[in-house]
Amino acid sequence: MMPQGPVPWAYCSLFSLLLLVCCLLFPGTQGQASPLRLEPQDPVVPTGGSLLVNCSADCPNPKGIFLETDLFKKLVDNGPSWSAFLLSNVTSDSDVICVGLCNNSQITSSTNITVYRLPKRVELVPLPPWQPVGKNLTLRCQVVGGAPRDHLTLVLLRGEEELSRQPALGEPAEVTVTVLARREDHGANFSCRTELDLQRQGLGLFENSSTSRQLRTFALPMTHPLLDASRIWEVGKESNVSCSLQGVFPVSEAQVHMALGDQALNPAVVNHGDMLKATATVVVRADQEGAQIVCNVTLGGESRETRENVTVHSFPEPILYLSKATAPEGTMVTVTCMAETRVKVSLDGAPITAPGQPAQLQLNATESDDGRNFSCKAWLEVGGKILHKNISVQLRVLYGPKIDQAQCPQRLTWKDKSYQVLRCQARGNPVPKLQCLKEVSRVEVPIGIPFLVKLKHNGTYHCQAVSPRGKTTMVVVIGVQDRNASSVTICIAVLVVLGLVTVAVALLYVFRMQKRSGTYPLKHGSTSLPLTSRQPDGLAGEEPS
Ligand SMILES: *[C@@H]1O[C@H](CO)[C@@H](O)[C@H](O)[C@H]1NC(C)=O
Ligand SMILES: *[C@@H]1O[C@H](CO)[C@@H](O)[C@H](O)[C@H]1NC(C)=O
Ligand SMILES: *[C@@H]1O[C@H](CO)[C@@H](O)[C@H](O)[C@H]1NC(C)=O
Ligand SMILES: *[C@@H]1O[C@H](CO)[C@@H](O)[C@H](O)[C@H]1NC(C)=O
Ligand SMILES: *[C@@H]1O[C@H](CO)[C@@H](O)[C@H](O)[C@H]1NC(C)=O
Ligand SMILES: *[C@@H]1O[C@H](CO)[C@@H](O)[C@H](O)[C@H]1NC(C)=O
Ligand SMILES: *[C@@H]1O[C@H](CO)[C@@H](O)[C@H](O)[C@H]1NC(C)=O
Ligand SMILES: *[C@@H]1O[C@H](CO)[C@@H](O)[C@H](O)[C@H]1NC(C)=O
Ligand SMILES: *[C@@H]1O[C@H](CO)[C@@H](O)[C@H](O)[C@H]1NC(C)=O
Ligand SMILES: *[C@@H]1O[C@H](CO)[C@@H](O)[C@H](O)[C@H]1NC(C)=O
Ligand SMILES: *[C@@H]1O[C@H](CO)[C@@H](O)[C@H](O)[C@H]1NC(C)=O
Ligand SMILES: CC(=O)N[C@H]1CO[C@H](CO)[C@@H](O)[C@@H]1O
Numbered sequence: 140m141m142p143q144g145p146v147p148w149a150y151c152s153l154f155s156l157l158l159l160v161c162c163l164l165f166p167g168t169q170g171q172a173s174p175l176r177l178e179p180q181d182p183v184v185p186t187g188g189s190l191l192v193n194c195s196a197d198c199p200n201p202k203g204i205f206l207e208t209d210l211f212k213k214l215v216d217n218g219p220s221w222s223a224f225l226l227s228n229v230t231s232d233s234d235v236i237c238v239g240l241c242n243n244s245q246i247t248s249s250t251n252i253t254v255y256r257l258p259k260r261v262e263l264v265p266l267p268p269w270q271p272v273g274k275n276l277t278l279r280c281q282v283v284g285g286a287p288r289d290h291l292t293l294v295l296l297r298g299e300e301e302l303s304r305q306p307a308l309g310e311p312a313e314v315t316v317t318v319l320a321r322r323e324d325h326g327a328n329f330s331c332r333t334e335l336d337l338q339r340q341g342l343g344l345f346e347n348s349s350t351s352r353q354l355r356t357f358a359l360p361m362t363h364p365l366l367d368a369s370r371i372w373e374v375g376k377e378s379n380v381s382c383s384l385q386g387v388f389p390v391s392e393a394q395v396h397m398a399l400g401d402q403a404l405n406p407a408v409v410n411h412g413d414m415l416k417a418t419a420t421v422v423v424r425a426d427q428e429g430a431q432i433v434c435n436v437t438l439g440g441e442s443r444e445t446r447e448n449v450t451v452h453s454f455p456e457p458i459l460y461l462s463k464a465t466a467p468e469g470t471m472v473t474v475t476c477m478a479e480t481r482v483k484v485s486l487d488g489a490p491i492t493a494p495g496q497p498a499q500l501q502l503n504a505t506e507s508d509d510g511r512n513f514s515c516k517a518w519l520e521v522g523g524k525i526l527h528k529n530i531s532v533q534l535r536v537l538y539g540p541k542i543d544q545a546q547c548p549q550r551l552t553w554k555d556k557s558y559q560v561l562r563c564q565a566r567g568n569p570v571p572k573l574q575c576l577k578e579v580s581r582v583e584v585p586i587g588i589p590f591l592v593k594l595k596h597n598g599t600y601h602c603q604a605v606s607p608r609g610k611t612t613m614v615v616v617i618g619v620q621d622r623n624a625s626s627v628t629i630c631i632a633v634l635v636v637l638g639l640v641t642v643a644v645a646l647l648y649v650f651r652m653q654k655r656s657g658t659y660p661l662k663h664g665s666t667s668l669p670l671t672s673r674q675p676d677g678l679a680g681e682e683p684s
């Protein structure tokens with residue numbers, strides 16, 4: 140390498156020389172070898188700005204250096220071979236030419252001034268109010284002003300993400316980009332940005348952005364909402380209607396409209412995921428016969444609707460009545476069940492009458508009919524469906540008073556000082572009042588509750604049942620046995636029996652002893668002693684019974 144050292148050096152000097160020649164020649168390209176220079180070359184200035192240009196000649200004694208331009212110019216300085224001018228109010232691109240005389244021949248040099256301007260307006264064309272998911276969306280960005288255009292780029296953005304980058308062409312410049320709308324684009328902010336790149340000119344990068352626009356995307360399935368309502372509606376009755384639709388996005392933005400004919404319902408809407416469900420309660424009116432029930436879901440300017448015909452009917456309860464709600468026993472009672480024409484009725488299982496015909500039942504009121512329920516069933520056929528209603532009524536029969544022999548014993552034998560209950564019942568409607576009074580003394584004996592029986596209760600009683608319908612009496616004889624008299628008799632009887640047994644045993648013993656020992660009179664007295672002493676023991680044992 141060392142021996143070759145001088146070679147690069149030589150190259151370098153040659154290169155410098157060439158450069159110098161170039162520099163000297165280049166400014167005068169117009170005039171070929173013309174040694175006239177105009178500086179700076181191709182400057183970029185902000186609009187309305189000013190620029191100092193220097194025109195210098197390399198020939199000896201140049202003459203008449205002047206500047207040819209539409210711009211407002213002012214000579215600010217000059218030397219023997221140069222003149223400096225201040226160009227002001229530069230508002231448009233312009234070509235500036237410097238003219239001079241060198242060796243009596245005219246030479247020229249020119250420079251192109253470029254004006255740069257920031258865009259006046261950058262705007263993203265309004266987005267549709269609602270954009271269907273899965274459809275293409277065209278974003279359009281418009282730019283007014285801005286120069287130089289070949290350095291101006293338009294960028295379309297979704298949030299911070301660059302969707303497209305295109306040069307600005309035309310005035311106003313417009314660029315478009317098509318994107319497929321997605322669910323996740325709901326709420327995304329789209330915007331447009333201009334970039335004026337003057338970095339090569341040493342001026343930097345100028346950016347301007349449009350205001351962002353928020354996109355609303357939506358999805359509404361092509362299917363109809365599912366309407367869940369009864370087909371048969373009864374006038375005046377409350378019914379629930381529900382309407383649901385799956386795959387709605389964003390479900391919270393969807394609007395549900397429900398109506399029965401021209402009556403708007405006020406549904407409560409609940410959402411589960413992308414499932415929408417609206418429910419409403421309706422009370423149908425008689426004049427809504429033939430009305431349709433409608434459910435429509437609206438989102439993003441589109442709607443899906445379901446309509447259904449409903450059958451409105453009125454089915455008043457049948458009328459069931461008794462000729463007498465309260466009938467005395469033995470009188471005739473008529474039960475009648477009536478309903479509207481078209482309605483069939485049946486009373487207490489009797490055959491069904493022709494529609495509109497009343498059903499009747501006649502009966503001779505008896506005691507057993509008191510509290511009897513009569514029921515009437517009504518049938519109505521609506522829209523191929525059979526509806527029915529039931530109603531019942533209760534009959535009251537006035538009867539009695541009556542005392543059943545079985546429920547009131549006529550003869551009773553009770554022991555004195557024992558607790559007893561006099562069971563005696565009277566029947567009747569109204570319920571009779573029952574009283575048992577003793578003959579003559581008119582002492583009352585309690586009925587149905589325990590009482591202490593005394594001798595004074597012995598006697599004949601008149602048990603009388605009284606109701607507003609009359610009275611009835613039953614005679615009850617109560618015999619009271621004197622407890623003391625009977626126990627004394629028993630005691631005496633027991634003592635007598637015991638005495639006889641004792642005597643018999645004693646005699647048997649005496650006979651045996653005499654047989655064994657011939658005559659042994661001494662034992663006679665000794666045997667009788669324990670026998671007599673045993674007697675009171677036996678008595679004491681019997682006494683409590
Ligand atoms: C104009 O150019 C000449 C020659 O290059 C130089 O001598 C002179 O100072 C310049 N004038 C101004 C104002 O820059
Ligand atoms: C600049 O030039 C424009 C037209 O080119 C003119 O309307 C304006 O008055 C000028 N401004 C000045 C300060 O000279
Ligand atoms: C200036 O622009 C014109 C056309 O606008 C062109 O013909 C000319 O060559 C340009 N001059 C320079 C020095 O670039
Ligand atoms: C959306 O636009 C692209 C091209 O930009 C096209 O290929 C595609 O088929 C379009 N899709 C729809 C759904 O229009
Ligand atoms: C879009 O802009 C609005 C208002 O400037 C802001 O509330 C919202 O969060 C932005 N959306 C996204 C996805 O950044
Ligand atoms: C462009 O941005 C500049 C600052 O970079 C600002 O002064 C100018 O007002 C903006 N122009 C528009 C149209 O927004
Ligand atoms: C209607 O809906 C309400 C609340 O969900 C419920 O309480 C009511 O029983 C329903 N009525 C009928 C007739 O189904
Ligand atoms: C859904 O209901 C709204 C409000 O009544 C109505 O304006 C719209 O036309 C209905 N949509 C259809 C498809 O009928
Ligand atoms: C509903 O009723 C209308 C007349 O009110 C009739 O034209 C239509 O066919 C009915 N629709 C259905 C599904 O029965
Ligand atoms: C009802 O029956 C009773 C006895 O069973 C009879 O005495 C009475 O006359 C009857 N009444 C009528 C209206 O038939
Ligand atoms: C109880 O009364 C009956 C007659 O009613 C009578 O014959 C009987 O002697 C009476 N008994 C007593 C213990 O008084
Ligand atoms: C310096 C220079 O170029 N001088 C020239 C001026 O013009 C005459 C004739 O036009 C030439 O002879 C000179 O050489």
